[in-house]
Amino acid sequence: MADSPSDKIDARIDELGDWRGDTLALIRTLIKKAVPDVTEEWKWRGVPTWYHDGMICTGETYKDKVKVTFAKGASLDDPAGLFNSSLGGNTRRAIDIADGDNLDQDAFMALIRAAVALNAQ
Template sequence: MTTDWRADTVATIRDLILGAEDGITEEVKWRKPSNPDGVPTFSRDGLICTLETYKDKVKVTFAKGASLPDPQSVFNASLDAGTRRAVDIKAADELDRAAFTALIQAAVALNQS
């Protein structure tokens, strides 16, 4: 577990995800020797996103991101992927919280459709 800016960023993102819609659950998956903490995953009626910490960024990967509306252009990574899209947040970045929350809500709605 990191204790620098990434830990604060992860905590903020976790709060945004869990607060976006009632019934979103968090589960840690894919624990392995190279990543003993595993990968936090968030679901409601199916996978919404994963939350990973890297040396230079925090990455939120939306499982069905390519199918989500993103009018504020929050997605900035995996833009060429067929199904998923991601948001990379670096130390100096300011996340548009309202737009990010809207993506989470859209992902839940897509899972329920």
């Protein structure tokens, strides 16, 4: 049985076994590349969550998308226009990634680093 949050995230990726698992694995790899000392958590009955001086983002999987929600996304500059969901609120912003979507990896890592910098303020 998976015990640590990282083990649970590994298990979720394996369990999905499709493009959603591949996408979640990519998101995770990019987050760790952008912030090597990031902390992984397993929240709310099964949501991978990444922290560094506070919450950075979550990685939720749905039937038709992987949703990466940035806790303080409304306060981040998004020059590449990655945010495409949860745009109405004044705190969170999200990126919905559907099967076949190409994520701008450099822009995503820049958002991750910006979120970490915001948390450190």
